[in-house]
Amino acid sequence: MVDWSKLYAFARFFPEVKHDDQLTPNRQKVIYTTISIFIFLAASQLPLYGIPVQRGTAPDPLYWWRLPFASTGNTLLTLGIGPILLSEITVQILVASKGINVDCNAPEARTLLNGLQKLMGLLFTIMGAVTYVIDSGAASKVGTSNAVLILLQIIFSGIVVIYLDDILKKGYGLLPSIPLFTATNICGNVMWQAFSPMLFTYHEQGTEFEGAIPAWVHLLITRKDKFSAMREAFCRQNLPNVTNLIATCLFVLIAISFQGLSSIVLPVRKHDNSEHQTDYLIKISNIFYGPIILHHLLVPNLYVISKVLYVKYGGYELLNLLSTWNRSKHFEQSFPVGGILYYLTTHPTLADLHRDPFHAFVYVVYVLGAFAYLSVFWLRICVSSDRFLEGFIVSNKEGGVMLAQPDSIPRKEFTTHVLKAARVVGLCVGALIILGDFVGVFGSGTGIMLAVTALYPYFDGRAGEAGVFSFWSETVQKTL
Numbered sequence: 001m002v003d004w005s006k007l008y009a010f011a012r013f014f015p016e017v018k019h020d021d022q023l024t025p026n027r028q029k030v031i032y033t034t035i036s037i038f039i040f041l042a043a044s045q046l047p048l049y050g051i052p053v054q055r056g057t058a059p060d061p062l063y064w065w066r067l068p069f070a071s072t073g074n075t076l077l078t079l080g081i082g083p084i085l086l087s088e089i090t091v092q093i094l095v096a097s098k099g100i101n102v103d104c105n106a107p108e109a110r111t112l113l114n115g116l117q118k119l120m121g122l123l124f125t126i127m128g129a130v131t132y133v134i135d136s137g138a139a140s141k142v143g144t145s146n147a148v149l150i151l152l153q154i155i156f157s158g159i160v161v162i163y164l165d166d167i168l169k170k171g172y173g174l175l176p177s178i179p180l181f182t183a184t185n186i187c188g189n190v191m192w193q194a195f196s197p198m199l200f201t202y203h204e205q206g207t208e209f210e211g212a213i214p215a216w217v218h219l220l221i222t223r224k225d226k227f228s229a230m231r232e233a234f235c236r237q238n239l240p241n242v243t244n245l246i247a248t249c250l251f252v253l254i255a256i257s258f259q260g261l262s263s264i265v266l267p268v269r270k271h272d273n274s275e276h277q278t279d280y281l282i283k284i285s286n287i288f289y290g291p292i293i294l295h296h297l298l299v300p301n302l303y304v305i306s307k308v309l310y311v312k313y314g315g316y317e318l319l320n321l322l323s324t325w326n327r328s329k330h331f332e333q334s335f336p337v338g339g340i341l342y343y344l345t346t347h348p349t350l351a352d353l354h355r356d357p358f359h360a361f362v363y364v365v366y367v368l369g370a371f372a373y374l375s376v377f378w379l380r381i382c383v384s385s386d387r388f389l390e391g392f393i394v395s396n397k398e399g400g401v402m403l404a405q406p407d408s409i410p411r412k413e414f415t416t417h418v419l420k421a422a423r424v425v426g427l428c429v430g431a432l433i434i435l436g437d438f439v440g441v442f443g444s445g446t447g448i449m450l451a452v453t454a455l456y457p458y459f460d461g462r463a464g465e466a467g468v469f470s471f472w473s474e475t476v477q478k479t480l
Contacts, residue, residue, distance in 0.1 A: 050146035064300035070185035076157040083124035125158030179454030290378035347437035375426030
């Protein structure tokens with residue numbers, strides 16, 4: 001068995017926010033949450049000191065991690081919530097796999113896990129900052145002193161995010177930091193695409209606004225042919241259009257409705273030959289967030305590995321079969337344009353169903369299969385949290401014990417049916433994401449589902465369960 005005493009002694013050096021033992025008034029929670037969002041948004045707009053202003057656009061090495069990490073390039077939040085997200089997932093996996101074999105009911109163990117999470121978050125922050133400075137070539141472009149200054153800025157902002165997370169998940173905020181900041185970033189991107197005042201000039205179309213609503217108004221005012229203006233506003237392909245906005249609003253309503261209906265009742269016999277049963281309510285909406293974020297972390301890793309191999313060994317036919325890359329027409333970021341990875345990860349639209357049905361078929365099969373597997377995987381990890389289990393499996397106390405019905409199941413088959421429910425969750429979430437991608441919502445179906453899943457528990461009265469990442473208030477070791 002691994003001796004964690006030295007790690008516990010080291011973790012005690014990390015300052016810790018005191019847990020809110022008393023019920024914090026909602027007004028005070030709103031204040032703390034608003035201040036945290038303001039700090040997050042301000043840091044995401046403050047550029048790193050020492051980086052020269054670049055004309056035009058340049059490839060972003062962390063582009064594929066921007067959405068899951070809620071980060072903004074070349075700002076104080078270059079790493080976003082990536083370090084705390086990775087540290088929470090890593091620590092939870094270690095606990096679930098008994099890599100850290102501790103009694104999670106003990107206060108000392110919870111302190112150890114919180115300290116370990118902060119330590120890993122700091123290590124991920126340092127690794128990310130060093131990787132960013134080396135990959136951007138800051139030392140050669142702006143000098144060693146500025147490179148060190150950039151490194152320190154990223155590390156300091158990462159520490160601030162770590163302790164904002166500690167404040168919010170200790171009961172002082174309306175939501176834990178990971179779902180809160182993720183939803184803030186996604187909603188901000190949607191609002192920007194809807195109302196952006198930025199202007200783009202094209203040789204054929206002339207000057208157009210980036211935002212769908214300003215472009216619609218501008219086209220109606222400047223063009224004499226109102227029908228042509230409406231068609232351009234609703235159907236333009238180079239920038240966000242009104243059809244995308246309407247599809248996004250409708251998709252949000254569908255996702256919210258699905259969240260509210262996501263529960264299954266399992267009648268379980270107390271014993272194999274018992275004549276009595278107890279109904280258990282399985283709230284499958286509690287495991288939506290994990291599979292979505294895990295899938296969104298998986299895709300960037302596939303992209304990075306594939307792109308590195310393509311850049312170094314792109315001449316080999318076998319690697320070209322894996323993926324081929326090309327730069328976008330609108331900015332200097334590369335995207336997969338062929339190969340297996342393109343078919344698996346590049347979401348098709350409704351037009352692609354007719355133009356390239358094979359692509360649509362492969363993408364649908366991959367997304368459904370990936371989410372079905374990740375839902376089961378995440379459920380097996382989450383059962384180490386007693387707080388999660390109390391919200392996921394609820395006994396119907398009002399109904400009490402009743403006579404067993406023909407459709408009741410033996411207790412020994414209860415786990416099997418719960419895992420089947422998790423697979424159904426994955427298939428349903430995957431189907432919704434595919435629907436969002438097909439109709440062309442702003443961002444992607446994954447991003448909208450991520451935001452809705454992060455925010456819905458607060459409005460449903462389950463703010464403490466939001467995101468299913470706040471494990472350490474009450475945890476026990478269990479295995480499904």
